Amino acid sequence: MQFLSYLISGISLGSVYALIALGYTMVYGIAKMLNFAHGDIIMIGSYVIFFAFGSFGWNPVVSVLFAMAVCTVLGVTIERVAYRPLREAPSLAVLITAIGVSYLLQQVAQLLWKSDPKSFTSIVTAAGLKPLALFEGQLVISAETIVTIIACVIIMAALTLFVNKTVPGHAMLAVSEDRGAAQLMGVNVNATIALTFAIGSALAAIAGALLCSSYPSLSPTTGAMPGIKAFVAAVFGGIGSIPGAFLGGILLGVIENLSKAYISTQLSDAIVFLVLVVVLIVKPTGLLGKKVNVKV
Amino acid sequence: MKKLMSAVLAGAMMLSLAACGSTADTTQSTSGSEAATGETTASATPIKLGGIGPVTGGNAQYGTAVQNGEQLAVDEINAAAGYTVFELQFEDDESDPETAVNAYNALKDWGMQVLLGAVTSDPSLNVASECVNDNMFMLTPSASAEDVALTGPNVFQMCFTDPNQGKTSAQYIADNNLGTNIGIIYDSSDPYSTGIYTAFVATAGELGLNIVAQPSFTADNKSDLSTQVAQCQDAGADLVFLPIYYNEASQILIAANSRGYTPTFFGCDGMDGILGVEGFDTSLANGLMMLCPFSAFGDDETTTTFVSAYEAAFDSTPNQFAADAYDCVYAIYQCVQDGTINGDMSASDMCDALVEAFGTMSFSGTTGENQTWDENGMISKEPKVYQIQDDAYVLVGEE
Numbered sequence: 001m002q003f004l005s006y007l008i009s010g011i012s013l014g015s016v017y018a019l020i021a022l023g024y025t026m027v028y029g030i031a032k033m034l035n036f037a038h039g040d041i042i043m044i045g046s047y048v049i050f051f052a053f054g055s056f057g058w059n060p061v062v063s064v065l066f067a068m069a070v071c072t073v074l075g076v077t078i079e080r081v082a083y084r085p086l087r088e089a090p091s092l093a094v095l096i097t098a099i100g101v102s103y104l105l106q107q108v109a110q111l112l113w114k115s116d117p118k119s120f121t122s123i124v125t126a127a128g129l130k131p132l133a134l135f136e137g138q139l140v141i142s143a144e145t146i147v148t149i150i151a152c153v154i155i156m157a158a159l160t161l162f163v164n165k166t167v168p169g170h171a172m173l174a175v176s177e178d179r180g181a182a183q184l185m186g187v188n189v190n191a192t193i194a195l196t197f198a199i200g201s202a203l204a205a206i207a208g209a210l211l212c213s214s215y216p217s218l219s220p221t222t223g224a225m226p227g228i229k230a231f232v233a234a235v236f237g238g239i240g241s242i243p244g245a246f247l248g249g250i251l252l253g254v255i256e257n258l259s260k261a262y263i264s265t266q267l268s269d270a271i272v273f274l275v276l277v278v279v280l281i282v283k284p285t286g287l288l289g290k291k292v293n294v295k296v
Numbered sequence: 297m298k299k300l301m302s303a304v305l306a307g308a309m310m311l312s313l314a315a316c317g318s319t320a321d322t323t324q325s326t327s328g329s330e331a332a333t334g335e336t337t338a339s340a341t342p343i344k345l346g347g348i349g350p351v352t353g354g355n356a357q358y359g360t361a362v363q364n365g366e367q368l369a370v371d372e373i374n375a376a377a378g379y380t381v382f383e384l385q386f387e388d389d390e391s392d393p394e395t396a397v398n399a400y401n402a403l404k405d406w407g408m409q410v411l412l413g414a415v416t417s418d419p420s421l422n423v424a425s426e427c428v429n430d431n432m433f434m435l436t437p438s439a440s441a442e443d444v445a446l447t448g449p450n451v452f453q454m455c456f457t458d459p460n461q462g463k464t465s466a467q468y469i470a471d472n473n474l475g476t477n478i479g480i481i482y483d484s485s486d487p488y489s490t491g492i493y494t495a496f497v498a499t500a501g502e503l504g505l506n507i508v509a510q511p512s513f514t515a516d517n518k519s520d521l522s523t524q525v526a527q528c529q530d531a532g533a534d535l536v537f538l539p540i541y542y543n544e545a546s547q548i549l550i551a552a553n554s555r556g557y558t559p560t561f562f563g564c565d566g567m568d569g570i571l572g573v574e575g576f577d578t579s580l581a582n583g584l585m586m587l588c589p590f591s592a593f594g595d596d597e598t599t600t601t602f603v604s605a606y607e608a609a610f611d612s613t614p615n616q617f618a619a620d621a622y623d624c625v626y627a628i629y630q631c632v633q634d635g636t637i638n639g640d641m642s643a644s645d646m647c648d649a650l651v652e653a654f655g656t657m658s659f660s661g662t663t664g665e666n667q668t669w670d671e672n673g674m675i676s677k678e679p680k681v682y683q684i685q686d687d688a689y690v691l692v693g694e695e
Contacts, residue, residue: 009523110356115356115357115360116356116357118574119573119575121575121577211519215547216575217518217546217547226519260524261526261527265511265513265524266484269514
């Protein structure tokens with residue numbers, strides 16, 4: 001029973017990683033860049049919800065939608081201002097810019113909202129959902145856990161449908177495969193990349209809401225570590241692959257939680273990264289990554 | 297940033313004033329404001345206090361509290377004396393050991409005579425060795441690792457050392473039979489937390505306390521602490537000792553509540569501030585006990601005066617860090633009033649005089665009465681145990 005409880009909270013943590021990883025992996029797949037500021041967009045989204053819901057007393061669902069709108073605008077603006085001018089620049093320059101944007105967001109958040117952590121009121125329990133007790137109360141699954149897992153599955157399915165069945169989704173696939181050719185075929189590359197950022201950032205707001213509902217401490221650095229873990233999850237599952245991000249996130253969360261519970265709370269990160277190293281040695285493209293043949 | 301700007305501007309004004317109305321007998325000419333009063337004594341040369349602490353970055357809440365506490369004390373003393381007794385310059389170290397040394401050098405260039413810093417333990421260790429090399433008097437408000445004070449004879453602490461807190465907590469829990477099965481959740485990446493933890497476990501062993509679980513977390517994986525809470529619950533701990541800061545503690549209380557787990561929680565001085573966490577349901581902290589030399593809810597005159605002045609100046613309730621920092625300035629001021637030091641002394645002479653004075657003096661402030669320092673520079677403090685009841689600290693007993 002204990003094992004089940006640890007496993008479920010691992011899946012819940014993993015679902016949050018998966019949601020964040022979706023943002024990383026889509027942007028990487030389409031714009032071929034690592035958007036390190038992604039974790040900080042989560043943090044901004046969480047603050048928006050914290051104030052909308054906690055201070056102004058808005059409806060939880062409205063607060064999340066509002067945060068999604070703010071994050072979408074923020075994500076698209078960042079892309080327009082910081083990344084688009086560097087589209088033809090070496091990837092290293094883009095990477096450094098992304099790290100710079102990440103620091104910028106953290107410091108601005110600190111100036112605006114101070115560094116002392118705020119305690120985030122769970123929007124899930126506020127929406128009136130109750131924890132689920134199974135086996136005569138021996139196993140209690142929190143409402144946050146259930147909502148996180150369900151939300152993650154729905155989003156993942158919706159995203160797969162979107163990419164495979166709609167015109168903008170096809171445009172994304174085309175850009176990710178060959179940007180130059182896609183442009184020649186009449187795909188608006190800039191609009192497609194902006195759309196990717198918009199979707200990724202909106203997902204970040206949802207991830208922020210779920211992350212902070214389960215783990216209620218909110219500070220300007222809240223997004224940093226989950227951001228890095230989610231990046232690892234994206235690489236783990238095969239960066240650029242949407243199901244890969246999902247799988248990688250869930251596995252990462254489960255491994256992290258089980259090693260915390262049964263091996264050592266201190267070594268859990270080391271174990272997570274060790275698994276990553278082993279996977280990359282055996283399968284360098286990640287679990288579901290596609291092998292790309294480079295023509296010489 | 298605004299505060300920094302105004303400090304810089306004020307500094308520039310003082311310099312320019314000193315330049316036009318300088319009096320002959322001051323060697324380090326920065327005695328601008330009192331030149332206007334027409335009275336210049338030896339003690340009128342301001343003593344330059346340097347402060348170092350993280351006012352940006354992840355630990356900014358501690359550095360800001362210290363900066364505010366020091367600034368408040370300096371302003372009060374200057375206003376009461378009618379002339380500039382102290383000048384304070386505060387440098388940011390982002391809680392980074394390397395940056396702290398740069399901050400120290402910047403302060404030395406400015407002409408610092410006494411250092412009131414640093415705030416966190418690792419930067420303080422680095423700065424302490426610089427202070428020993430330069431024979432600069434260092435009084436840290438809050439770096440509680442034992443090694444800081446042990447760096448040299450001219451390094452003193454205003455706060456309790458970590459092992460001391462761990463020892464006293466274990467003693468208190470045993471004496472009052474607060475728990476039979478004890479769980480501990482600590483931060484293995486933080487010297488403060490580990491210092492208390494190690495001493496607690498050692499003393500608990502001597503006293504025969506039964507420790508059933510001791511999960512830890514690190515700065516990098518502290519976003520999810522529910523597993524650690526679950527481990528204590530599964531091990532049947534009826535008291536959970538939390539030698540950690542209030543932010544993580546508030547997460548633990550929330551996690552315990554959502555699991556329906558209600559042991560006695562016992563923390564140390566890092567717990568102070570838990571009622572001020574924005575958005576935190578403070579009813580969860582009901583019954584939480586903590587070992588703490590300062591409480592903003594104290595009703596003695598020193599405390600109430602300090603708390604109301606601090607709240608008026610900075611619009612927030614002072615915590616342990618602010619109180620320790622405030623006391624640091626007043627401890628130095630006590631030496632000024634005794635005539636031990638004055639602004640005309642060099643930093644090194646001042647250091648020698650202060651080391652001698654701190655060896656013998658007794659100091660009462662917001663964090664304790666009649667405190668003395670031992671030969672290592674560690675302070676003797678009367679620890680008090682508070683319990684949170686209905687959003688207030690209630691004193692439950694004295695050691």
